[in-house]
Structures are given as C-alpha cells and as structure tokens.
Amino acid sequence: MTERPASDKDVAGLTRAYIARVHDDSTPSGLEDRAIVYAFSRGRTKLAARFLLGALIVVISALTAVGVLAFHHDAQPSAVPTPSSAAQIQLHVVRFPGKVVLPSLDRTISDRPIVARLATDIRSLPLFPRDERCAASDGTYYSLTFTPAGAPSWTASIGAQGCEVVQIADQPLRWAAHSPQLWADLATALGLRPDQIQPSVCIDPAMRNCAPLVAFPIPPAT
C-alpha cells in the first residue's frame, strides 16, 4: 500500500522533487551549439542588413559632422565627452574554512561582466528541497557581498560541500549542488582550479589536491 500525501506541503515537496528530477535529466548533447548556430543562421540576413544600415548612418553622420565642423573651424572645441559610466557593481568574496586547513581568501572583484554573471547564477538557483540527503560537509563556506552603485548591497553565503546550501538574507534557502555553472564562474572569478574552489578533505595520505583537517589539541590522558 502506498503512502498518500496529506497536505499541500507534501504535494509541493513531491512536485518540487519531480521538477528537480526533470531538470537533472541531462540536456541533449550538442544542443548548446545547435541552438546558437540556429539563431545565427536564421537571424543573419536580417541582422547583417540592420548592421549595414546602422554603419551607413554612422558614416553619413560622421561625414556631415566633418563638413559642418569645417565651416565652423574657428569655433571653440567642445569638451571631450566622458564615456557613459555603466552601472558599477563590486563583489567582495571571503572564504571561511570549516574543519579544514585552507589558505585565507579575501578578494574584491570589480569586473562587471564576471560579477553580473555570478549574480545571475545565484538568482537562478533552485530552492532547497529540505528533505534532501547530501554528502557530509566540513563546514567551509563562501560569503559573497554584492555592492551595486546606488543600490543596497546583498550577501549570499554558499556552502562549499554537502547540499551546498545558499542563504541570502531572509530569502528561502537555495542550493547549488546541481548548479555547476555557479562553481565554474566563481572559480574563474577567483582564479582557482575546480578542485580548489570546493576542496576535498584529505582522507588518505596518498590523496592529492585536498585540504587536511584541522588538528584539534588532543586531550591529555588521564
């Protein structure tokens, strides 16, 4: 006899688990390339015409401007316009080691595309299904504080192992265990290798690229 769900919470939990399974089902191989090639091949003619027209307008405008300036050569040169300042955003990353020995990591990143990419990765993470069972964690986590210009800053704490739970202020918990893109982008942003961004605990002396456990003081024998 199968157990029946009793409440909305059960139905929501089961539905969430089902959607997670559908999402986990791998994307057909080569879809990324096929989709992008499809977009370019179908949109090429229209875009080329649009770019050609745009470039033609720019050239004609430039020639007109040169002509106008030639007639007003004694006019005062105007100030060089400053490039429009794109919205700035800064990211401060700190790693807090759990029960393992790791070098300190405290960096500020100002590269806008990289920071925007990470913000997108975090915002698209799925909600954490609370009944999920995960591998053990040594407690290492990253704190990412985003500071957009003219907007309030926000912080995401991301567990490096286990369920890779992500906490953003008072929002519901999310998880990164099935979102390798976030880890790849974070590793790129910090200039670390994939095995350095989520370090494994050394459980065997022969193990390489791992982090040793913190040596706790051994209590004296009584």
Place this chain on the structure above:
Amino acid sequence: MVHSVVNVKASASLVGEQEAFERAVAPEIDRLFGLALTIVGDRGEAEDVVQETMLSAWRRWSQLRDPSNQSAWLTRICINHCLHRRRDLVRRVLWPHDRWLSVPDPRPLRLDGRLVEVDRAFRRLSPPQRAVVTLHLYYGFTVDECAALLGCRPGTARSHLGRAMTKLRKELTDD
C-alpha cells in the same frame, strides 16, 4: 570603396556581437532546456523551444539594456515560446494518433515510486499551470514575478497556481 569599408566594419561588428551573445547565453541553455522540458513535457519539443528562444534572443539582443537582467529576459522568451507553440498543431489535429508511429524518446525520464504519479498528474496540467508551478515551487519566484514572466496579470497567475495545486492534490490523493 565606401561600400566595401562599411561591409568590413559591419562584418567585424557582427562577429563581435555574435561572440558576446554566445558567451552570455551558452551557460543558460541547460537551465532553459530544463524549464522548457517541464512545461512542454517532451524532449524534442523542449529542444525546439530552446532553439526558437535563442533565435528570438539573438534578434532582440540589442534591446537588452541591463545585462544583469539577462536571465529573467531569456526565461520570459523561453516561457513565451513554450506557451505559444503552434508548429505541430495541424499535425496533431489531422493525425491525432501520430504518436503511435513516432520514434520513442531515446532517453525516457527515469522515475520511481511516487514520482511516477507526480509525472502523470503534472502532465494533466495546462502549460501555463506547469509554468507557474515550476517557477514558483522550484525557482522560488513570487506569484507577481511569475505573472511578469508569463506576461499575465498577478490574479491570473495566482489562479493558475491555485488550480494546479488543487489538481495535483486531487490526482495524488485519489486512488
């Protein structure tokens, strides 16, 4: 002469745009495929939706003002394609049993236990109901955000969600 210079500039600019587009959207394709698969329920159709999404996104790429909003922008395009698929409509009306002749999915979804029942119940929802359930329960969007992504009013999204949950509860509790 001017014409050829313009052509060269246009080509260089186009290549740069294409590279920027590819860099920006490639990491989103897995997520969009998962979302489309949940809503349309068929791998082949989901693949078509992703391709159409990429085409629409590329055509409107210059209209994307805020790169940090790119993910939501792509999500909205993808949902729009999922909800407005017309390509197979004629075929389905004229040959409703065409599925018997079609090649089976080479990689059917492996489900066990209660998830088989959820799959059956989920497939009985309408596409907008599947979309709002996925966006709300899995991605954690609020009902208002779901409405914005579906391009409908919040009341409509709330209604889709309510009806979907009622159907799912009924399907999963009925013997």
